[in-house]
Amino acid sequence: MKTDTIAAIATAVSDSGIGIIRVSGENAIEIVDKIYQSKNRKKRLCEVKTHTIHYGFIYDEDTLIDEVMIAVLHAPNTYTREETVEIDCHGGILVMNQILDVLLRSGCRLAEPGEFTKRAFLNGRIDLSKAEAVMDIIHSKNEFALRSSVRQLSGAVTEKVQFLREEILYEIAYIESALDDPEHISLDGYRERLEEKVKNIKSILKKLIDSADCGKMLKDGINTVIIGKPNVGKSSLLNILVGEDRAIVTSVAGTTRDVLEETIKLHGVGLNIMDTAGIHDTADEVEKIGVDRARKYARNADLILYVVDTSRELDENDDAIMELAASKNMIVLLNKSDLDHVVNPEEVIKKLTLMSENENNKMTCVSENNNIEMTQMSFFDEEKQGDTKKTDTRVIIKNNRKIRIISTSIKENIGLDDLEDAIKDMFFGGEISINDELYITNQRHKEAFLEAYESMEMVQDSLIKDMPEDFYSIDLMSAYASLGKIIGEEVGEDLVNEIFSKFCMGK
Numbered sequence: 001m002k003t004d005t006i007a008a009i010a011t012a013v014s015d016s017g018i019g020i021i022r023v024s025g026e027n028a029i030e031i032v033d034k035i036y037q038s039k040n041r042k043k044r045l046c047e048v049k050t051h052t053i054h055y056g057f058i059y060d061e062d063t064l065i066d067e068v069m070i071a072v073l074h075a076p077n078t079y080t081r082e083e084t085v086e087i088d089c090h091g092g093i094l095v096m097n098q099i100l101d102v103l104l105r106s107g108c109r110l111a112e113p114g115e116f117t118k119r120a121f122l123n124g125r126i127d128l129s130k131a132e133a134v135m136d137i138i139h140s141k142n143e144f145a146l147r148s149s150v151r152q153l154s155g156a157v158t159e160k161v162q163f164l165r166e167e168i169l170y171e172i173a174y175i176e177s178a179l180d181d182p183e184h185i186s187l188d189g190y191r192e193r194l195e196e197k198v199k200n201i202k203s204i205l206k207k208l209i210d211s212a213d214c215g216k217m218l219k220d221g222i223n224t225v226i227i228g229k230p231n232v233g234k235s236s237l238l239n240i241l242v243g244e245d246r247a248i249v250t251s252v253a254g255t256t257r258d259v260l261e262e263t264i265k266l267h268g269v270g271l272n273i274m275d276t277a278g279i280h281d282t283a284d285e286v287e288k289i290g291v292d293r294a295r296k297y298a299r300n301a302d303l304i305l306y307v308v309d310t311s312r313e314l315d316e317n318d319d320a321i322m323e324l325a326a327s328k329n330m331i332v333l334l335n336k337s338d339l340d341h342v343v344n345p346e347e348v349i350k351k352l353t354l355m356s357e358n359e360n361n362k363m364t365c366v367s368e369n370n371n372i373e374m375t376q377m378s379f380f381d382e383e384k385q386g387d388t389k390k391t392d393t394r395v396i397i398k399n400n401r402k403i404r405i406i407s408t409s410i411k412e413n414i415g416l417d418d419l420e421d422a423i424k425d426m427f428f429g430g431e432i433s434i435n436d437e438l439y440i441t442n443q444r445h446k447e448a449f450l451e452a453y454e455s456m457e458m459v460q461d462s463l464i465k466d467m468p469e470d471f472y473s474i475d476l477m478s479a480y481a482s483l484g485k486i487i488g489e490e491v492g493e494d495l496v497n498e499i500f501s502k503f504c505m506g507k
């Protein structure tokens with residue numbers, strides 16, 4: 001634990017209306033006092049009350065640097081629980097760096113990335129999960145990510161972890177007490193009670209673990225890849241989703257040679273959309289590189305939008321695309337439905353339902369009586385604003401995955417509302433709730449919850465096998481320690497340093 005005085009620019013280093021330099025440590029007020037003068041030159045910062053703001057000037061010896069407002073905050077009621085001063089100056093890059101330089105020459109040390117928050121953690125003001133939430137707030141990409149991070153900063157994860165640890169610790173203490181003093185503390189009937197407690201804890205842990213994948217997508221966005229043969233409408237789809245002409249659209253096949261990435265919001269949740277080169281056999285070396293990249297991105301996608309030109313027959317390239325999308329959530333857009341078509345939903349449904357995954361994650365044909373459930377539902381079958389054209393939406397449920405099939409005309413803007421609803425249904429059960437539900441958005445937290453769950457399973461297994469009580473205690477303690485990693489009570493210095501090294505300077 002370092003107790004020296006640190007300083008850093010806390011706002012973005014760019015031209016702006018205001019800049020903030022933060023100073024924290026036992027000598028923070030004394031050091032700033034050396035370079036600060038009030039307007040009447042009588043008021044010293046070390047004599048003022050805590051949580052007060054003062055107008056004055058910063059000097060480098062006799063040279064005036066800037067006109068400032070100074071916030072003085074006495075420990076322990078500060079962000080770091082240390083003596084803290086915040087200098088509000090003009091936001092020019094030069095002036096901020098000059099003030100920081102004179103602070104460093106007056107006795108401060110330049111703060112490391114995240115060191116202010118690290119001191120808040122080490123001084124017990126926040127736990128590790130709250131510290132990580134601070135950085136998540138700064139990097140929030142959408143409304144959900146922001147609200148989720150604010151909830152975690154306010155203690156949503158901490159409260160859940162502390163509750164589980166208290167439940168587990170009670171059982172550990174009871175077992176140890178009973179083993180030490182069997183005359184006064186009986187274990188008669190305890191196994192049945194512990195079995196019920198373990199079941200409840202496992203249920204809570206599983207819900208948290210199951211929320212992690214959804215939480216990650218809600219936080220970081222759904223990685224969505226648009227694939228299809230050349231000239232089927234992929235780039236037009238990207239343009240209409242983004243709301244501007246980001247991709248070049250021509251009647252010439254193979255216009256898109258590389259991956260074009262954009263981010264849009266769907267009810268506050270981000271979609272990281274990638275338009276890719278048309279997938280087909282080609283001898284063109286440059287185009288071939290684009291096709292290979294399209295396949296690579298598709299393999300790592302959370303969602304695939306497979307665009308089919310219904311005015312052209314399906315061919316071996318379509319088979320290859322279906323193989324590529326074998327294990328992914330997929331929405332098939334039967335495009336150009338405003339034209340005469342030779343491909344209908346039934347044909348695509350038949351192809352997809354006669355395919356399954358083999359060991360190499362490839363789709364292969366299987367018999368008609370293979371155990372695949374297929375349902376067809378018309379979700380949107382009403383005329384819209386007098387338009388006589390109706391959209392056709394189907395769903396295939398296969399291997400616990402939903403494959404949507406939607407008839408669209410990207411040119412005529414038909415079926416795109418259905419696409420939005422299909423995404424909501426596929427990932428969020430038709431609703432995107434960002435109010436009270438707790439989602440685990442941190443991979444480190446998920447791994448710790450998984451470790452705790454596995455330890456509770458071992459307790460359950462010991463109960464089934466009627467093992468001695470001290471076996472329960474060992475695995476309960478393991479679960480207790482795993483949960484402690486989340487809030488920082490069971491972590492080493494190396495992990496703490498690694499976490500805070502990812503923070504921005506000044507925070």
